Amino acid sequence: MSKRTVYLDNAATTPVLDEVLEEMLPYMSARYGNPSSLHSIGRDAKAALDKARERICNALNIHGSIIFTSGATEANNLAIKGFAYRMLRDGFGRDDLLVVVSSIEHESVLEPCRALEKEGLNVSYLPADRDGIVRPESLEHTLSSYKYKSALVSVMLANNEVGTIQRLKEIADVAHRHGAFVHSDAAQAIGKVKVDARELAVDMLTISAHKVYGPKGVGALCISDGVRLEPILHGGGHEYGLRSGTQNVPAIVGLGKVAELIPRFISLYEGHVRQLRDRLIKGILEIPYTRLNGHAEMRLANNAHISFLGISGEDLIIKLDEHGIAASTGSACSTLKQKESNVLRAMGLSREEINGSLRLTLGIQNDEQDVDYTLNVMADVVRELRRVSPYSKYRS
Ligand SMILES: Cc1ncc(COP(=O)(O)O)c(C=O)c1O
Structure with a gap:
C-alpha cells in the first residue's frame, strides 16, 4: 500500500475553499479600504462587511447584530465576560449574577468562567452523561436552586471532542422560563447541522470561519435584539462599540462566503x-x-x-x-x-x-x-x- x-x-x-479565497483576495489588494473611512474606498470595504453580516443573518436566521471577532475564542469571551460586566455596570451585585455552563465546554468558555469565579461571581457547571449529553433537567435543577437576579446559560451546540449534539432548544426553553439568557458556542456545528438561531431560541451564538473552509482568525458573536453586553476590547468603538479595532475585511468576507455556502x-x-x-x-x-x-x-x-x-x-x-x-x-x-x-x-x-x-x-x-x-x-x-x-x- x-x-x-x-x-x-x-x-x-x-483548508480554505478556493471559492472562499477568491472572494477574499481583492480585499487584500485592490479593495484595501478601511471600513470606517468616509470616502468611497472606505465605503467599499464597509459594504463588504455589511454583505457578510447579511449573509450570516440569512444563513443562521439571526435577528440582531453580528459582532465580528478574531474567532470563536474571542466571541465566547465577549459573550460571557461581556454579559457579566454589563450586569455589574447596570448595578447588579456579584451575588445577584449567575453563569451556568456545561462541564464539557471548550476552554474558551470555561476559562472566562473561571476568571469570573476568581472575581467573586457565581458559576455553576452542568454535568454531562457518558454520551456527552447535558440534560435540560439538570439545568432546571440548577436554576431552581440558586437565588439570582440575572443569569446567563452557555451550552455548546456540538462538542469539539466527541461531537455530541445537545438538546439545545430544550435547554434554552428551560433557561428562558427561569428568566436567563442563553449563549451557545456553535463553532463546530455550523455547516454540519442546521443552525437556526430563532428556532433554537438562543440569545447569543458563537461562530468561527476556519472550522468550515474559511480563514483562521475570524469569527463572530451573533446577538439577538435586547441582549446588552459590555465590551472587553476598548478603543475606537468599532462593531457597535463592542469590539474596537479595524475589522479584518478579507477574513470577514471569507466568513460571509462560508455562511452563504452553509446549505451546501x-x-x-x-x-x-x-x-x-x-x-x-x-x-x-x-x-x-x-x-x-x-x-x-x-x-x-x-x-x-x-x-x-x-x-x-x-x-x-x-x-x-x-x-x-x-x-x-x-x-x-x-x-x-x-x-x-x-x-x-x-x-x-x-x-x-x-x-x-x-x-x-x-x-x-x-x-x-x-x-x-x-x-x-x-x-x-x-x-x-x-x-x-x-x-x-x-x-x-
Ligand atoms: C467548540 C469550539 N469553540 C471554540 C473554539 C475556538 O475557536 P477559534 O480558533 O476560532 O478561536 C474551537 C476551536 O477549537 C471549538 O472547537
Missing part, C-alpha cells in the same frame, strides 16, 4: 461525509478493545472518537503521522496545555479510556480511499503499539 496524506483533523481546522456544506456532511465516517467507525470497531465515545446518533456527521485500550492516543497519533495520517487526541487548543481532556473526564471515562482516545474528524475533501487506507494502517499500528504495551491483556 503506497503512502498517502490523509487529513482527519477537520475539527481542528479545515450541510448536504455534503449529511451524505458523503456521514457515509465515510460510518465506514471508518465500523472498520475501527472491528479492532479488538476499541470503544466509540460520544452519543451513537446525536453526533456530528464527521466525528469518530475512539478509545483504544492499552495504548496511548499520543503514541497512536505519532505512528499514524508516520504513515501520512493527521489525527488528534482532542481539542487543538488543549494539546498546547498537555493536559487530560476535561470533556472526557466530565463524561466519566476511565483513565485508560482517556489515555487511549483518538479523534478522527473527516471533511468534505476526504474520500473512500482515505478511509480504507486509514483502516489498513490503523489495524497494523494498533497491533504494533499493543505488542510493546505494558498492558499484555490487549495483545492479539
Whole structure:
C-alpha cells in the first residue's frame, strides 16, 4: 500500500475553499479600504462587511447584530465576560449574577468562567452523561436552586471532542422560563447541522470561519435584539462599540462566503461525509478493545472518537503521522496545555479510556480511499503499539 496524506483533523481546522479565497483576495489588494473611512474606498470595504453580516443573518436566521471577532475564542469571551460586566455596570451585585455552563465546554468558555469565579461571581457547571449529553433537567435543577437576579446559560451546540449534539432548544426553553439568557458556542456545528438561531431560541451564538473552509482568525458573536453586553476590547468603538479595532475585511468576507455556502456544506456532511465516517467507525470497531465515545446518533456527521485500550492516543497519533495520517487526541487548543481532556473526564471515562482516545474528524475533501487506507494502517499500528504495551491483556 503506497503512502498517502490523509487529513482527519477537520475539527481542528479545515483548508480554505478556493471559492472562499477568491472572494477574499481583492480585499487584500485592490479593495484595501478601511471600513470606517468616509470616502468611497472606505465605503467599499464597509459594504463588504455589511454583505457578510447579511449573509450570516440569512444563513443562521439571526435577528440582531453580528459582532465580528478574531474567532470563536474571542466571541465566547465577549459573550460571557461581556454579559457579566454589563450586569455589574447596570448595578447588579456579584451575588445577584449567575453563569451556568456545561462541564464539557471548550476552554474558551470555561476559562472566562473561571476568571469570573476568581472575581467573586457565581458559576455553576452542568454535568454531562457518558454520551456527552447535558440534560435540560439538570439545568432546571440548577436554576431552581440558586437565588439570582440575572443569569446567563452557555451550552455548546456540538462538542469539539466527541461531537455530541445537545438538546439545545430544550435547554434554552428551560433557561428562558427561569428568566436567563442563553449563549451557545456553535463553532463546530455550523455547516454540519442546521443552525437556526430563532428556532433554537438562543440569545447569543458563537461562530468561527476556519472550522468550515474559511480563514483562521475570524469569527463572530451573533446577538439577538435586547441582549446588552459590555465590551472587553476598548478603543475606537468599532462593531457597535463592542469590539474596537479595524475589522479584518478579507477574513470577514471569507466568513460571509462560508455562511452563504452553509446549505451546501450541510448536504455534503449529511451524505458523503456521514457515509465515510460510518465506514471508518465500523472498520475501527472491528479492532479488538476499541470503544466509540460520544452519543451513537446525536453526533456530528464527521466525528469518530475512539478509545483504544492499552495504548496511548499520543503514541497512536505519532505512528499514524508516520504513515501520512493527521489525527488528534482532542481539542487543538488543549494539546498546547498537555493536559487530560476535561470533556472526557466530565463524561466519566476511565483513565485508560482517556489515555487511549483518538479523534478522527473527516471533511468534505476526504474520500473512500482515505478511509480504507486509514483502516489498513490503523489495524497494523494498533497491533504494533499493543505488542510493546505494558498492558499484555490487549495483545492479539
Ligand atoms: C467548540 C469550539 N469553540 C471554540 C473554539 C475556538 O475557536 P477559534 O480558533 O476560532 O478561536 C474551537 C476551536 O477549537 C471549538 O472547537
